[in-house]
């Protein structure tokens with residue numbers, strides 16, 4: 001049986017729907033914090049069990065009978081939790097439950113020296129997997145295309161895209177990454193350890209995104225402001241100082257080219273061209 005964690009989140013949910021096209025529902029289960037949020041999957045024949053990375057006993061039950069677990073990385077940083085401790089608990093629970101292989105949603109920039117804090121956690125989680133004695137694959141997912149749209153903020157309304165200097169990012173859409181994850185779960189052994197970067201086919205910075213919107217008929221001007229102004233600008237929007245540190249790390253990592261490498265692996269895995277930022281911006285504009 002294949003167990004997917006985070007199946008009430010955007011990526012995990014899409015992975016389960018993609019897996020249902022590849023393997024029988026009776027061979028798929030989910031480990032979710034709130035089973036009520038997975039009732040749609042239960043209705044499709046998927047086994048739903050409660051599992052919280054912060055509660056190891058729940059995970060061991062949720063992983064029961066699994067040969068493989070897709071460990072969707074936790075978003076604990078968003079609610080003050082410790083993602084690395086949570087991932088460690090999940091790996092230990094997988095071991096205790098007799099799971100043979102863990103597939104982990106890592107990130108293109110995973111490195112102990114990344115300027116982007118989550119990428120340091122991804123690298124540390126890969127190290128835990130390396131030491132776990134389990135078979136493992138880490139999906140080096142490109143930066144989410146949805147984050148690219150988020151970085152554009154309300155620029156499609158205001159015509160101004162203001163942010164610190166950034167760099168090129170090989171944006172990847174959730175739907176494509178989910179399809180790739182499902183294919184790799186259904187075909188174990190295709191990659192051992194970290195995959196190549198799973199990316200879209202183009203690396204684009206915020207100026208490029210503004211240019212695409214402009215070409216699509218919604219003029220957007222890219223305005224660069226100094227890093228030092230980020231905290232005050234976010235505060236004015238009601239955001240916390242920790243968000244400024246996070247976003248500054250993101251900008252520095254992108255300037256350093258950490259999110260930039262384009263690789264054909266995603267397209268080769270899913271067998272069709274990846275979704276483009278142009279597709280997504282056009283959809284947002286209703287074009």
Ligand SMILES: NC(=O)c1ccc[n+]([C@@H]2O[C@H](COP(=O)([O-])OP(=O)(O)OC[C@H]3O[C@@H](n4cnc5c(N)ncnc54)[C@H](OP(=O)(O)O)[C@@H]3O)[C@@H](O)[C@H]2O)c1
Nearest residue numbers: 006008009010011033052053054073074075141142143144
């Ligand atoms: N590649 C990238 O560029 C990129 C960008 C942003 C984030 N990420 C990472 O990718 C992950 C998946 O992305 P997404 O878009 O699907 O995020 P999402 O929609 O926010 O989903 C996160 C999932 O993690 C689950 N989760 C959080 N804390 C947990 C815990 N203690 N125990 C078990 N599950 C827990 C959430 O459960 P609930 O539904 O119960 O809240 C949810 O299902 C994120 O969590 C983050 O680590 C990657």
